Amino acid sequence: MTNNVTELPGRDDLDLERAQAYFDQLIADDSRVEPADWMPDAYRKTLTRQMAQHAHSEIIGMQPEANWITRAPSLKRKAILTAKVQDEAGHGLYLYSAAETLGTPRDVMTEQLISGKAKYSSIFNYPARTWADMGAIGWLVDGAAICNQVPLCRCSYGPYGRAMVRICKEESFHQRQGWEILYSLSNGTAAQKQMAQEAVNRLYGPALQMFGPPDDQSPNSQQSMDWNIKRFSNDVLRQRFVDMIVPQAEALGLTLPDPDLKWNEERGHYDFGELDWTEFFDVIKGHGPANAQRLARRKEAHENGAWVREAAAAYAAKQAEAATRVA
Amino acid sequence: MSETTESVQPAGRNEWPLWEVFVRSSRGLSHVHAGSLHAPDEHMALRNARDLYTRRNEGVSLWVVRSTDITASDPDHKDSYFESSQGKNFRHATYYTKSEGVKHL
Amino acid sequence: MSGSGFDSATLISAGYALTSEELIQRDVKASEDVAQYALRLGDDALILAQRNLWWVARAPELEEDIALSNIALDLLGHARVLLTYAGSAWGKSEDDLAYFREEEEFRSLHLVELESEDFGRTIARQLVWAHYGFELFTRLSQSQDEILAAIAQKAAKEYDYHVDHAEQWTLRLGIGTEEANARLQAGLDHIAPYLDELFEDEELHDRLEGIAPRPSELREPVMSRVTSVLAEAGLTLPEVPQALTGGRRGEHREALGYLLAEMQVLARKHPGASW
Numbered sequence: 001m002t003n004n005v006t007e008l009p010g011r012d013d014l015d016l017e018r019a020q021a022y023f024d025q026l027i028a029d030d031s032r033v034e035p036a037d038w039m040p041d042a043y044r045k046t047l048t049r050q051m052a053q054h055a056h057s058e059i060i061g062m063q064p065e066a067n068w069i070t071r072a073p074s075l076k077r078k079a080i081l082t083a084k085v086q087d088e089a090g091h092g093l094y095l096y097s098a099a100e101t102l103g104t105p106r107d108v109m110t111e112q113l114i115s116g117k118a119k120y121s122s123i124f125n126y127p128a129r130t131w132a133d134m135g136a137i138g139w140l141v142d143g144a145a146i147c148n149q150v151p152l153c154r155c156s157y158g159p160y161g162r163a164m165v166r167i168c169k170e171e172s173f174h175q176r177q178g179w180e181i182l183y184s185l186s187n188g189t190a191a192q193k194q195m196a197q198e199a200v201n202r203l204y205g206p207a208l209q210m211f212g213p214p215d216d217q218s219p220n221s222q223q224s225m226d227w228n229i230k231r232f233s234n235d236v237l238r239q240r241f242v243d244m245i246v247p248q249a250e251a252l253g254l255t256l257p258d259p260d261l262k263w264n265e266e267r268g269h270y271d272f273g274e275l276d277w278t279e280f281f282d283v284i285k286g287h288g289p290a291n292a293q294r295l296a297r298r299k300e301a302h303e304n305g306a307w308v309r310e311a312a313a314a315y316a317a318k319q320a321e322a323a324t325r326v327a
Numbered sequence: 328m329s330e331t332t333e334s335v336q337p338a339g340r341n342e343w344p345l346w347e348v349f350v351r352s353s354r355g356l357s358h359v360h361a362g363s364l365h366a367p368d369e370h371m372a373l374r375n376a377r378d379l380y381t382r383r384n385e386g387v388s389l390w391v392v393r394s395t396d397i398t399a400s401d402p403d404h405k406d407s408y409f410e411s412s413q414g415k416n417f418r419h420a421t422y423y424t425k426s427e428g429v430k431h432l
Numbered sequence: 433m434s435g436s437g438f439d440s441a442t443l444i445s446a447g448y449a450l451t452s453e454e455l456i457q458r459d460v461k462a463s464e465d466v467a468q469y470a471l472r473l474g475d476d477a478l479i480l481a482q483r484n485l486w487w488v489a490r491a492p493e494l495e496e497d498i499a500l501s502n503i504a505l506d507l508l509g510h511a512r513v514l515l516t517y518a519g520s521a522w523g524k525s526e527d528d529l530a531y532f533r534e535e536e537e538f539r540s541l542h543l544v545e546l547e548s549e550d551f552g553r554t555i556a557r558q559l560v561w562a563h564y565g566f567e568l569f570t571r572l573s574q575s576q577d578e579i580l581a582a583i584a585q586k587a588a589k590e591y592d593y594h595v596d597h598a599e600q601w602t603l604r605l606g607i608g609t610e611e612a613n614a615r616l617q618a619g620l621d622h623i624a625p626y627l628d629e630l631f632e633d634e635e636l637h638d639r640l641e642g643i644a645p646r647p648s649e650l651r652e653p654v655m656s657r658v659t660s661v662l663a664e665a666g667l668t669l670p671e672v673p674q675a676l677t678g679g680r681r682g683e684h685r686e687a688l689g690y691l692l693a694e695m696q697v698l699a700r701k702h703p704g705a706s707w
Contacts, residue, residue, distance in 0.1 A: 036402040059494065066489040070482060073699045073707045074527045075512050079505060082485065083382075086501045089494050090379055096494075097363040100345065106365060107342040131698055131707075163362070170383070181707070188705050297489065305492025307615065308551050311608030312367035313343060318607060319368065343493070364495060370600060375495040378502050 027228055032158040035101035043227055046220070047157050048102045050229070052109045055095035056120035059113070060294050062088045064128035064137060073131060080177050081134060087174065091167045098159040114299040122280060123206045125288030132185055132192075132199035138178015140200070140207035140245065146171050147241045148211065156228035179248065186253045193253075200249070201257040208272075209280045211238040217277075242270050344393060346372040348380050351388035358390050366391075450582045451509075452516035452526055460520055465639050466577055467521030468539075471529070472680060473568075474514030475540035478530060479688070480561065481507035482695055483548050492551055499597060503558070506590040513583050531699035535689050536682035542675065543626040545688045552612075555601045556619030559661065562594035563654045564630055571645035580643065599661050606665025617667055624670050629677040630654075 019038035026033055033039055062085045069085065072078035096106045112118035123141055128134070149168050155161040185196035212218055212234040224230040232240075242261075249256050260273030283291070343365040349358035361380045366372035372391040380386065400408050416422045426432045462470060484504040491497035515526040543561070548554045569591055572584035605612040631651040637644060655669075662668060678684070699705075 034402070036399065038402075062489040062497075069485050069488055070694050071698050073531075073702070073705070075478075075508065075515075075530055077707050078485075079508050079512070082488065082501055082505050082508070085488055086382070086498055086505070089489075089497045089501075090382070093364060093379060093494055093498075094362055097345070100363070105342060166362070184707055188707075189702060191702060192705055301490045301492075304490075305496075305551070307609070307611050308492035308496075308605070309343065309367075311612030312371065312604045313608075315604040315608035316368035365493070366495065367604070371495075371604075374499065374597065374600065378498045379495065382502075 027156055027226075030156075030228060032161065033156055034158045042223075044102050046224060046227070047160065047229060048099055048104050050224075051095055051099035051102075051160055052104070052112070053119050053121075055092045055099060055109065056113045056118055057124065058088045058092035058095060060120045060124045060298065061141075062092075063294055063297055064124060064126075064290075065134060067128050068131060068134055071131070072134075077134075077181070084138070084174055084177065087170050091170070094163040094166055095160075098157075098163040101159045110302060114295060114302055116286070116295055119284065121210060122283040122288060123203075123210055124294060125283050125291045126202070126206060127290050129202070130195050130199060132182065132195040133203065135178050135181030135185060135196060136199035136203040138174050138176075139182055139248070140178075140203050141210065142171060142174040142178060143245065144207045144210040144241055146175060147237050147244070151231035151237075152229075154228075154231060160229075179252070182252050182254065196252075197254055200254050204257050205275055206280075208238055208242070209275055209277075211235075211241070213277065213280070239269055242272050246270050343367045344395070346376070346391045347394050347397060348372075348376040349390040349392070350376075350380055350386040352386055354387060358388065361385075363394060369393075449586050450513055450579070452512040455513060455516045455520065455579070460517065460579055462517050462521040462579070464521055465636060466580065466643065467518045468636055469640055469644050470514045470518035470580065472539045474511050474518055474526075474529070475538050476544050477507045477514060478511035479538070479540040479691065480544040480557075481505075481511055482691055483544065483546075484554070486549060487554070500554075503594055503597065506587075506594070510583070510587050510590075517579055517583070527699065531696045532703075535684055535692055538682060538684065538688065538692070539680050540684075540688070541626070541629050541679040542677065542685055543623060543630060545679070545685055545691065546623060546626065547687055550615070550619065552605065552615035552617075552619035553622050554619070555598060555605060555616060556623050558594065558598040559602050560623065560627065560630075560654070560658055562591055562598045563657050564650060566591035566595050567650045567653050568645060568647075571650075575644065576642045602661055602665045602667070606662070606667045613666060616665075620662070620667060620669055621672075624672045625675040627669075628674040629679060632677060632680070634680060 020040065023033065023037065023039055023043075025031075026037070033043075065081055065085050065088075069078060069081050072081050096109060099109065100106055109118070113120070128137065146168065149164050149171065152164040153161055153168055155164065182196050182200070185192040187193075212221075215221060215233045215235045218234055221230060221233055225233070246256065246261065258273045260271060262271055263269075264271045282288070286292075344367075345363055346366055346369075347363050348361045350361045351358045361376075364372065364375050364379055366375050369391060373389060376389050376391050381389070412418070481504045484500055484507065487500045487504075488497065491500050511530070512526050515529045519525055519529050543557065546553070546557065548557060566588060569584040569588040573581050573588055575581040575584065602616065605616040607613070631647045631654075633646050633648045637646050659669060699707075
């Protein structure tokens with residue numbers, strides 16, 4: 001799984017300098033790095049961390065929506081939401097397996113998640129209070145995620161890029177179904193419209209923060225861009241997202257909760273207000289309203305499932321043993 | 328998506344092993360690597376592959392192979408493996424230009 | 433007969449999937465008896481889907497999370513089309529029936545209402561239910577009612593897959609470890625008193641000759657398959673006195689009320705709203 005040449009001394013064709021030069025050339029050519037290639041340790045570590053965080057976000061991100069599956073207000077919505085949460089489990093799995101090609105087994109990543117050592121997108125540490133959150137999560141949270149993910153399809157690490165291609169293909173339905181939920185609410189009864197507006201009010205800021213801290217406070221961004229992992233800076237993507245959602249909000253008949261939001265003719269972009277970064281870092285550190293709950297549920301599922309996983313592994317071992325005895 | 332060759336299963340882990348999944352998207356096409364997953368055995372690997380990689384009619388046939396059972400060419404010897412075919416353009420039809428304009432050739 | 437007025441040859445073709453949207457489009461109307469029958473099957477599917485959906489983001493492994501929600505989605509699909517068909521007799525939609533009926537108006541069996549927040553219980557029920565669904569819908573796909581036949585043909589294929597899922601897990605839990613064997617056995621003990629009800633004929637079935645199979649004729653094929661898999665896995669379905677039945681008459685266990693309270697709360701808070 002790992003192919004760290006520094007661990008394989010004594011082979012004359014594995015010259016570290018040549019390997020580094022080869023890697024640098026791949027990056028310079030905007031080609032792809034594949035699992036068995038030599039790569040710098042820092043590249044491997046950065047990618048492993050980013051992909052694991054991304055996978056954890058998908059898995060933890062199932063919970064706010066799973067929270068409403070059993071209460072979905074129509075059977076059609078129940079089916080759509082179930083299919084969406086199922087996709088998220090799938091996306092988590094695509095990403096875990098892509099991350100595994102870098103040498104960290106999934107159970108290690110799982111351990112890091114449930115012990116609270118690993119990070120995931122802080123937006124999932126907010127509670128999904130009403131049904132309208134299902135709309136706002138789809139439209140704003142998945143919308144922001146797609147903005148982030150589309151450039152990742154061209155990430156220099158092959159397995160990550162390929163996972164993202166698959167994810168982006170599936171993800172487009174997520175954003176649309178969310179927008180449609182809000183559209184129905186916005187055009188529904190007064191109570192429904194209010195529910196929609198309140199969900200947008202709550203999730204707008206956190207969704208914009210999904211792109212990460214401002215560029216001048218994001219020290220690792222430049223290195224990731226140099227390695228062709230990241231293609232655009234946090235602020236560039238955030239701006240792109242704001243420009244996208246303003247007309248979409250108008251089409252919904254809902255307002256975005258930002259008094260400073262206005263078109264800037266000169267820049268050709270929307271200006272928007274300062275985000276609450278103190279809260280952002282607080283939530284990341286674990287002080288969000290739902291951090292403890294999200295981790296506890298993941299941990300509980302993992303621990304309650306141990307006997308099942310063990311039984312399946314034991315059965316496979318018994319079958320294999322029986323097969324050898326026959327042979 | 329683990330195109331691993333020497334998938335290491337460190338001692339003491341009771342994690343289900345890793346499987347590589349290949350999907351035939353329609354009859355007449357090859358099975359193409361889609362990604363990987365964990366499963367306790369081949370039957371469950373196939374089931375999981377169906378649920379994970381063909382939720383949207385992506386396939387008509389699935390293969391699963393234990394990651395550890397795949398033998399891959401060594402990237403450090405890629406020159407000795409793949410250099411030889413370079414410079415042998417005469418293996419491609421486009422090498423032969425004299426016949427241009429002659430029909431059915 | 434349904435009186436749907438289009439010929440079965442076009443409806444029941446390979447790979448055909450009849451959806452509730454399409455039923456509405458085709459403007460079918462079920463007879464009272466067929467509607468009552470579809471309501472029973474629809475309620476069973478809906479309540480079991482709701483039970484299995486509890487597992488989302490809680491399954492023993494992520495791969496299994498996807499498998500269990502796939503099964504729940506299949507059941508939900510059956511519920512939607514069956515309730516739509518049932519409702520066509522009374523001018524009601526699938527959502528009217530799912531969200532705005534009282535507990536005593538549901539016609540689901542006790543087995544599907546049972547609490548199952550344990551993998552052993554879930555697999556025990558899935559084992560019996562998947563075989564039951566497979567046998568039932570395989571027969572129903574020959575129904576003289578084209579709509580029921582079309583619904584059943586797709587459902588039978590899906591149940592075939594649910595059978596495999598349940599059997600594979602039964603073998604792994606039964607043979608894998610002692611603990612798993614004990615926990616699946618406890619699950620079987622939990623469901624055992626509620627199985628007779630699956631095979632009880634009603635007067636309704638007398639009136640549906642050629643349209644619906646009699647539940648009693650399913651007992652032998654279902655139970656013989658279930659017991660043979662259990663024997664292979666080192667497990668048994670205990671012979672226990674059967675609990676009083678009544679699901680088909682709207683006499684439910686206490687568990688259903690809680691399930692419905694959760695399922696219906698939002699829709700009922702906003703009557704007349706569309707989503």
